[in-house]
Amino acid sequence: MASRIEDYAMLGNCRSAALVARNGSIDWLCLPRFDSAACFAALLGDENNGRWALAPADPDATCTRQYIDGSLVLETEWTTATGKARVVDFMPFAGEQVGITRIVEGISGRVDFESRLTVRFDYGNTLPWVTSRDDGTLSAVAGPDMMVLRTAVEMEGEGMESVGRFSVGPGDSAPFVMAWGPSHLPVPEPLDPKRALDDSLAYWEAWSNRCNDSGEWSDIVRRSLIVLKGLSYEPTGGIVAAPTTSLPEQFGGERNWDYRFCWARDATFVLSALVNAGYHDEASAWRDWVRRAVAGSPGQLQVMYGLAGERRLEEYELPWLKGYEGARPVRVGNAASSQFQLDIFGELIGAFSHAMKHGVVLHPEADNVQAVFLDHLADIWRHPDEGIWEIRGEPRHFVHSKVMAWLAFARAAEQKREGLDPHYVRRWRSIADEIKADILAKGVDPVRGCFTQSYGSTELDASLLLVTLTDFLPPDDPRIVATVRAIEEDLLVAGFVRRYDTRSGVDGLPPGEGEFLPCSFWLVENYVMLGRMDEARALFERLIGLTNDLGLLAEEYDPRTKRLLGNFPQAFSHVALVNAAFSLAHGYSATADIHATPESTVPQGVRA
Numbered sequence: 001m002a003s004r005i006e007d008y009a010m011l012g013n014c015r016s017a018a019l020v021a022r023n024g025s026i027d028w029l030c031l032p033r034f035d036s037a038a039c040f041a042a043l044l045g046d047e048n049n050g051r052w053a054l055a056p057a058d059p060d061a062t063c064t065r066q067y068i069d070g071s072l073v074l075e076t077e078w079t080t081a082t083g084k085a086r087v088v089d090f091m092p093f094a095g096e097q098v099g100i101t102r103i104v105e106g107i108s109g110r111v112d113f114e115s116r117l118t119v120r121f122d123y124g125n126t127l128p129w130v131t132s133r134d135d136g137t138l139s140a141v142a143g144p145d146m147m148v149l150r151t152a153v154e155m156e157g158e159g160m161e162s163v164g165r166f167s168v169g170p171g172d173s174a175p176f177v178m179a180w181g182p183s184h185l186p187v188p189e190p191l192d193p194k195r196a197l198d199d200s201l202a203y204w205e206a207w208s209n210r211c212n213d214s215g216e217w218s219d220i221v222r223r224s225l226i227v228l229k230g231l232s233y234e235p236t237g238g239i240v241a242a243p244t245t246s247l248p249e250q251f252g253g254e255r256n257w258d259y260r261f262c263w264a265r266d267a268t269f270v271l272s273a274l275v276n277a278g279y280h281d282e283a284s285a286w287r288d289w290v291r292r293a294v295a296g297s298p299g300q301l302q303v304m305y306g307l308a309g310e311r312r313l314e315e316y317e318l319p320w321l322k323g324y325e326g327a328r329p330v331r332v333g334n335a336a337s338s339q340f341q342l343d344i345f346g347e348l349i350g351a352f353s354h355a356m357k358h359g360v361v362l363h364p365e366a367d368n369v370q371a372v373f374l375d376h377l378a379d380i381w382r383h384p385d386e387g388i389w390e391i392r393g394e395p396r397h398f399v400h401s402k403v404m405a406w407l408a409f410a411r412a413a414e415q416k417r418e419g420l421d422p423h424y425v426r427r428w429r430s431i432a433d434e435i436k437a438d439i440l441a442k443g444v445d446p447v448r449g450c451f452t453q454s455y456g457s458t459e460l461d462a463s464l465l466l467v468t469l470t471d472f473l474p475p476d477d478p479r480i481v482a483t484v485r486a487i488e489e490d491l492l493v494a495g496f497v498r499r500y501d502t503r504s505g506v507d508g509l510p511p512g513e514g515e516f517l518p519c520s521f522w523l524v525e526n527y528v529m530l531g532r533m534d535e536a537r538a539l540f541e542r543l544i545g546l547t548n549d550l551g552l553l554a555e556e557y558d559p560r561t562k563r564l565l566g567n568f569p570q571a572f573s574h575v576a577l578v579n580a581a582f583s584l585a586h587g588y589s590a591t592a593d594i595h596a597t598p599e600s601t602v603p604q605g606v607r608a
């Protein structure tokens, strides 16, 4: 049985990631890329769907764990009745060779260990052919995939697992090096585990040391930035929303989605956080990724792409997996990839304006690309869409989407760039004014005076917490104040913010989900904007109290069971944490800065 979501640690090498449970079992791993079929899928099924358990044989063993300074290298210290030992787990940076290295070291006394390796390719469905080669290498092959394990520990077949038993005392070290390779090629080259560990630690140390100081919250911010870095796919610069699929948004429910893709929306927030933290190289890599991914007809712009910009992300189900704690179906691919979500245009233009303001140089063609995209947006902004929450119900005129369309034209019209045709600027300004008038006429509740989820509705929506962070209206406008108040009244549950009332049927799914952590962090930023600093700080502290022992967050939280919910760790949550911490430290909203005019650093009208 899988562990609680918050009991997992993430290992990563900027190509893929693994989830290691507190009990030492690696229950999720996709190789060679984040979006490859899993070879360990016990997370969404059981041990027969693949996992690698490595822990003391003593069932009463206890452990503490931590990441080694500023890295994704995990150190677990085990204590048993007979001694102490540590396990160091990491994914080496070894170019095309991807895998996991685990080093067991004795500390005191003697500790008996057991390693149980169960490789199942194709998301736990395919049983490989396992052979022991003459050089002691164990290899598992099926179809296109090969996994090899090198270790001095003797491994034997037991049932459908490879099992090794050994013991360590002070000074002993038992390394295990597992690597993936295509099955038609020779086995991957051996890797020196000690050198691979030193290289990994050096890589992460160099990266972490470049992080700008973020004051009081530096440690938790740095951890979140490391997670974001770990979710980036180095060969292309794409950033996945999370390394998992189908961790449920409701226990036992069907809101189970594949997040191993690059969302333009999520990534624009990540870009801004990286720029704020001083990571211009990563921001530039992501900028290039977007330019390639969205190239072509603006009518074909997608909300998400594969790691290399792939466009076909068809959604299907894996019936052989019983789902995390029974939450079915398990889905691969994401049907939201073909949805129409109007907000994307404003988010992209806003993020690029923000990046330029902070010194990231745009491609010379950026002006042309922007003009073509805005021409397209001028034709489509009146259409209903599926919105930021990727609803699977009827498209609507979502207020957040319309404000983002306004933002795209407003920001473009304000950019002071040489050679920009004044005719364009006049046109963009006039369309921005037209959209604004439309929203103010149709998107405000006449009774409560707040913005609504969509035109003509009386429902609230937490995406409006992003609307209030733009300069669409000044922060002391009664409609802004009323919107924050109405969200507090309708969407705050146990002190956390939910996206919307799922009982309204707006999303076309059965009701019920956890509280959405990014929205809760946006409320922190709204409090900062409104000068409600005590409430901002209290909410932020409550939120960071939800991170697990390693500083990791999922997408949602269930206050009833006090458990994390949804895909894990989730970039959207971590980036919202970073921006909220930045806002608290600097007294103005970092997210508002993403949407601010090109010249201003602090958005107009925002109170410091």
Ligand SMILES: OC[C@H]1O[C@H](O[C@H]2O[C@H](CO)[C@@H](O)[C@H](O)[C@H]2O)[C@H](O)[C@@H](O)[C@@H]1O
Binding pocket: 241, 255, 257, 258, 259, 263, 265, 266, 334, 335, 336, 388, 389, 390, 391, 392, 572
């Ligand atoms: O709730 C239904 C939708 O949930 C997922 O989307 C959510 O995650 C995205 C990635 O972080 C985020 O950009 C979006 O705003 C969230 O609503 C899922 O990917 C969708 O397929 C699903 O319809």
